[in-house]
Amino acid sequence: MNNDFYNQGLEKAKQQDYPGAIEEFSRALKLTPYSAEAYLQRGLAYYDSGAILPAVSDYTEAIKLNSESVEAYYCRALARVALKNLPGALEDVEQAIRLNINYAAAYSLRGTVQRKQGYIQNAIASFKKAAELYLQQKDTENCRLCLERIKQLQPPEKPSLQQKTPPIAPIKSVNEYFTQLLDKAEKGDTREAIADLNWILRADPQDAQAYCCRGVVRCKMGNYREAIADFNQALQLNFQDVAVYRNRGKARSLLGDHQGAIADFKQAIEMQPEDTLTYVARGNTYRAMGNYLGAIQDYGKALQIKPNDAQAYYNRGVTYTFLEEMQNAVEDYQRAASIFCEQQDWENYQQAQDSLKQIQTSVPEYKKQxxxxxxxxxxxxxxxxxxxxxxxxxxxxxxxxxxxxxxxxxxxxxxxxxxxxx
Structure with a gap:
């Protein structure tokens, strides 16, 4: 593209002056508004500066102007992964591969998305294809990285009958254990997390921490009865931890056992009085029971401990709507949305915005005071x-x-x- 502003934008992007690059690309687009390449490069500058949503918007414009742009699809897939839009990311990366079947980076990214979705065998196949292409291209470093990812995804070999099963090394701390295993589940790798935990429990059926952690993952998957069984097993093995009672309480509440849930939350709070997650969870159960004042008190307690607890604000806003205290609900939704935005938690941010919009359209001026x-x-x-x-x-x-x-x-x-x- 022969455009001075565009060329200056490329130069500033090389120097990592992303605001300057964005400004130059914007000037270029004023002169040539149908330049797919300018939109793509501005999208890259937005992405590198951390502005993911504007980057997606520019990549989309680039694709509209040039539906054969492999790089635009690949870049939008990367951005969508950052936004946790895994189905959209997979769709984009598949299109990039259709346009260029030898695009090694696209196969590698597809493997990453599939791993996050829990499709481990598909992810392994994608990483193998990427490694093969990188090897053909003599890119040994990226080939090695793909092979390492494959090794991480493959389960450890089962010992033969003649071998004695080695003991599982104990986890040094509960926090370390949860960080490693629950991080997978948070990223959508629930199947992989369950597979890891099942392997540990086959080797050591007395690992109470593994039962607790598997219970948490099963809760995330919606398997509440199985989760409760795991939490019960952890308690039978004398694993007394606030996470057991808090998460068993959540599972019991979702199954309709509100009184049992309240008893678990009470035990958790006695063990750790400053645990905001438990107060929010108990507040949710009180709300389900119709005890709205009890719920509001618990959300308020959580906010006393952690003033920027977005979930506490959001759930208190929901409770205020049941009481038709719309002004209070609006204030809490706005505060929750602001915090979610700062945390770049776009899914919850959108949920808070939708709740706020629903009030503003259905109850104009928050009537019935x-x-x-x-x-x-x-x-x-x-x-x-x-x-x-x-x-x-x-x-x-x-x-x-x-x-x-x-x-x-x-x-x-x-x-x-x-x-x-x-």
Whole structure:
């Protein structure tokens, strides 16, 4: 592309002056707005500067202008991996391979995406193909890296009948263990994490930490009953750790055993009173039970300990919507979205934004403020259980139909306060 601004952008990108490069490429696009190459290079500058979403946007424009751009598909796949959009990344890298079947880097990236999705055999095949192509191209370093990845993915050889199974070296600390195993699950490699843990437990069925960790991974997979069985086994082996009770509580709550979950959370808090994850989890269970005040108190406790806990803000916002305290919900959603954005947690950021938008479109100007105050007062009088309040309101509606919602709220309040003063 013969354009001074474009050439200056390339030079600044080489010097790692990415803001300067972006500025030059933008000037180039003003002169030649249909330049796929300028969009691609600006996308690379955005990506290298850490601005992933603008990079994806520029790669997309490059593809619209040149649907045969192998590099644009490959670069967008890389960016989508950074955004944890694994299906989109896989789609892009497959297209890059269709356009160039000898693109070694694309096969390697496909292996990485497949590994993150838990498709280990497919990942091994992709890394093997990449290694073969790198070898043909005499790129020994990248070939070696692919071979190392294959070795990491392949399970250890089973000992023969004549061999004695070597003992498993104990994990030095629970944190180290969780960092290694749960990091795989967090990245989507749940199948790989389970495979690793199953291997350890076959070699040492008394490894309580492995049971605990497998329970956490099974929770992430939605296998709650199997997870509870693992947590129970860990406790039987005397592995007393806050993570066991907290995660068993989550699993029990999701299966509808709210009282059992509360008991587990209580035990976890006694063991570690400053564990914000437990307060948020117990708050979620209280909300599921209809005890909205109890939930709000737990989210508030978590925020006292960790003022930037985005999950606490978000879940408290959800609870406020049940109470129709829309202004409080909006403030919590906004705070959660801001923190998620700072953490570059785009999935949760979008969820918070969607929740905020839903309020703004369905409840303009956050109406019913007077009714909300009456609801809050009534909720406190019935100990935080809105189901009780609803039954009392329905009784009044059955006895005196046709009155306004505020009238019923006030009538129930008056009756409760009169009975309390007797």
């Amino acid at each position: 007077k009714s909300n105050l009456l609801r809050q007062k009534l909720l406190r009088l019935v100990g935080g259980y809105w189901e009780i309040a609803q039954r009392l309101i329905q009784q009044q509606k059955d006895y005196r139909p046709g009155m306004s919602e505020e009238w019923y709220l006030q009538k129930v309040l008056d009756d409760l306060e009169r009975d309390r003063d007797r």
